Amino acid sequence: MIQASAFIDRARNLGYDFYAGVPCSFLTPFINTVIDDDRLTYISAANEGDAVAMAAGQALAGKRAVAMMQNSGLGNAVSPLTSLTWVFRLPILLIVTWRGAPEVDDEPQHELMGRITTDMLDSMDIPWEIFPDKESELDAALARAEAHQNETGRAYALVMKKDTVAPATLYNRKPPSQSRGAITFRPAPHKARNVPGVTRRSALAHLVAHTGIDNSVIIASTGYAGRELYAVADRPNHLYMVGSMGCAPLLGLGLALARPDLRVVVVDGDGAALMRMGAMATLAAYGPTNLAHLLLDNGMHESTGGQATVSAGLSFASIAAGCGYRTTYEGFVLPVIDQMLGGSSRGPAFAHLHIDPGVDKNGLPRPQHGPDEVRERFMRHIGATS
Incomplete structure (x- = not known):
């Protein structure tokens, strides 16, 4: 022992x-x-x-x-x-x-x-x-x-094995310091009639346009989120998940805690978020100010044939606020992303953006770089040693 x-x-x-x-x-x-x-x-x-x-x-x-x-x-x-x-x-x-x-x-x-x-x-x-x-x-x-x-x-x-380590008393029983509740929560207004909805492509193009390549990174969930981000722009500060559904926010949390000098933006989907909803509580409790969590919700598992998720009528932003994200936003328009990234937002920040289903008529390309190459390029870009 x-x-x-x-x-x-x-x-x-x-x-x-x-x-x-x-x-x-x-x-x-x-x-x-x-x-x-x-x-x-x-x-x-x-x-x-x-x-x-x-x-x-x-x-x-x-x-x-x-x-x-x-x-x-x-x-x-x-x-x-x-x-x-x-x-x-x-x-x-x-x-x-x-x-x-x-x-x-x-x-x-x-x-x-x-x-x-x-x-x-x-x-x-x-x-x-x-x-x-x-x-x-x-x-x-x-x-x-x-x-x-x-x-x-x-x-x-x-x-x-059992009895490998000698007993030790726990003295620090305080909860995580950031478990203190949301300071801003803006729920979604009703969607205006006859107004075109936001597409995944337009949402990610907007996000890319508003995140600097030198001081921010984007981690995209598996499925169409990563493939669409690649189609919009293939930058060295992008990481495209190819599996581990639901794990993108936790990967982002680990990175954000290690690198407070970077703004870490995680792009999630409704299906992935539903799979690991405990992640939202963890991010709210431990997430640093440099972490932003964008959830694109089209109400379906689109990359596997469009099967409906149970997100219809569900406010992920309400859940995020209840978990304790410092700022949470919800809506049907692109400015929701600006609110999440804005200087007045306190991290960890969350945005629930409702988007329309659909992909480009030419389809979505898969990243031409293998996961190992994407990781190596990403780490080299942020100055991390592989």
Whole structure:
């Protein structure tokens, strides 16, 4: 058994000062120690996939980060681990607890996952080893993790068994400082009759025209959002998500926290937002002033054939205001984007823009650059080390 600080201090010397995760009783002393250390940042994630996406955002800024989870939540993280960190080569360190390990008598809900945990990591091409329970083994384990991440740009996992870390009391029980409620909420007026609606193309063209290439970045959700942004303009400050549906806001949060000098704009869709609505609470609680979240709502999963979402009649801006985004706007016209980006807006800022369905008659091109190339170009543009 080790003291949590023995690992945390060594990891910090290697640049690990950001932790995101979902608690587990095996992790309790570890998480408590991280929370109580003023040198470190801990983000309480709504689910394990969100933690992975936030850690990936830190990696996008060239930083090291840890995502922590119980193995029962590993399933929640499969999508970002296979279609975000793996595809874009964003290295993160995973700490996964091993409930229901074969030699451990545990609760019935952990039995099956306990048997398949390491198989899942193997299937996702994530090398793993047992989290050291002796202080003398910590440096070597971290060195192996570092070597793998530096060589491949991909995740490495430490699997933590029961009683690996000695108990630690939590002293800092304060909620996130930004959980204080919205200061501006402007709901949508009724849409005027006979007035053409906003298209996704016009919305993204407007956003590009009002975001400088040197001091801002745009992260576009998977599907038509990224493809349409690419069609409007292919700039080095753009990142086009190709999977990990619903994870774009968390990726943006991790990046925005790491790079307060950049304005980070996340372009989301109604289907993606519905998939991971816990992300809105997390962004509202922890989101910095340089983060803006634009949700384009056409009421359907358009890239898969136009199946309706359940967003009809739903005010995402009301939800954002209830979660505590500092400024929230909603409407049917392009000035909603200006309000979100405006100097009077306080971040994290949110805009719910209702748009009309439809794509250009010539279709939407797919980015000609592969995800690895897009990430490399993006990081080089913001001065981050890959």
